[in-house]
Amino acid sequence: MRKSLISSVAAILLLSGLSLSAKTLASVDGDEITDKDISVMLRAMPGVSYDQLPEDMQKKVLEQAIERKLLAKQAKSEGIQNSKEFKDALEDAKEDLTLEVWMRQQMNNAKVSEGDMRKFYDENKEKFVQPELVKAKHILVQNEKEAKEVIAEIGKAGAKASEKFSELAKSKSIDPAGQNGGELGWFSKDQMVPEFANAAFALQKGSYSKTPVKTQFGYHVIYAEDKKAQAVLPYEDVKPQIEQNLKIQKFRDSVSSTAKKLREKAQVTFK
Structure with a gap:
């Protein structure tokens, strides 16, 4: 039980960034809404931070914070703070807050x-250890015939095979990555389905698959742009x-x- 409590508070402290400063995001009738207010709202979503949310989600969260502030002001105006129920809840909250602030200090002192x-x-x-990595791009089509035609076109490009590959990815690939020339960036073997990974990692740098690679998604043509051997990451x-x-x-x-x-x-x- 104790380990669970300590682990939970440690996670909360890390999510809150251990910062004592607060950035104002909006104000409601003169009352500020800060990033700390938002952090409290997002505690139910471990690993999620306001800054990492898409812009539309940030707006929704901020609107919820504004609504929360308005409802809290309404509750105060109705004298909720004078009720026994509020006072009992406040005592419980004080104990939780006391422990959290103390633990924050312990974390800062570590x-x-x-x-x-x-x-x-x-x-x-x-x-x-960083596993072996491949930087690749691919073209995904629906059938083997199309894939073979793509491979033939790339072969005709000779020394400009890479440029031709990107061009064909934009015009023929049914994968969203096609819009970016089929670019997949760096990936390890376990990040891709086995058939694709085995084919990609078997390629030499600067080469492409000469036969279509079949997966559950369709038929791929893969171009290996670069490779990194397994290595221990620098200190x-x-x-x-x-x-x-x-x-x-x-x-x-x-x-x-x-x-x-x-x-x-x-x-x-x-x-």
């Missing part, structure tokens, strides 16, 4: 040294991730230790 981070990296390099690339993970672990250990000591001293009775 420090990780350069030596700790470097040691973790050196002892856990297998956790930072500097993963340092922020290591720092965050070690900081969370240090926070959890500290809070667990404090809770254990307090439990040993406390007089607890069950009824």
Whole structure:
């Protein structure tokens, strides 16, 4: 139970960015609505932040925040804060808030040294292995005949096969990526269906599939633009991730230790 509480609060603190500053997004009758207000509303959606939402969703969330502010003002005007129900709920909220603010302070106080981070990296390099990657583009058509015709056209382009491939992707591919010349960017083997992945990773850099590749989506022609061998990511690339993970672990250990000591001293009775 204690681990669950600590983990939940740690997640909340990370989602809120551990920031004490607030950015004003709107105001209602002079009352500000800040990014912190929005963060509170989004807590029910772990991993979601306001800045990452599409513009139309941001507008909807902000409208909900405005509505929430107006309803809260109405509730205050009706004297809800003087009711016993409100006062009881406020006491419960105070305890939750007290714990959350205290835990935020503990999280901020958790420090990780350069030596700790470097040691973790050196002892856990297998956790930072970047798999083999391929950067590719593709053309997706409905049948094998079309795919073979595409391959033939690319073959006629000779040294300009890459340019021809992009041109054909825009005019013939039924995949949305066709609008961008069939570009798929970098991907690992497990990010694609097996038939596509096996064909793509078998290609040499700068080559394309000479026979159609059949998947559940149709028939593909694949062009391998670049390849990266499996490698351990450099320390500097993963340092922020290591720092965050070690900081969370240090926070959890500290809070667990404090809770254990307090439990040993406390007089607890069950009824």
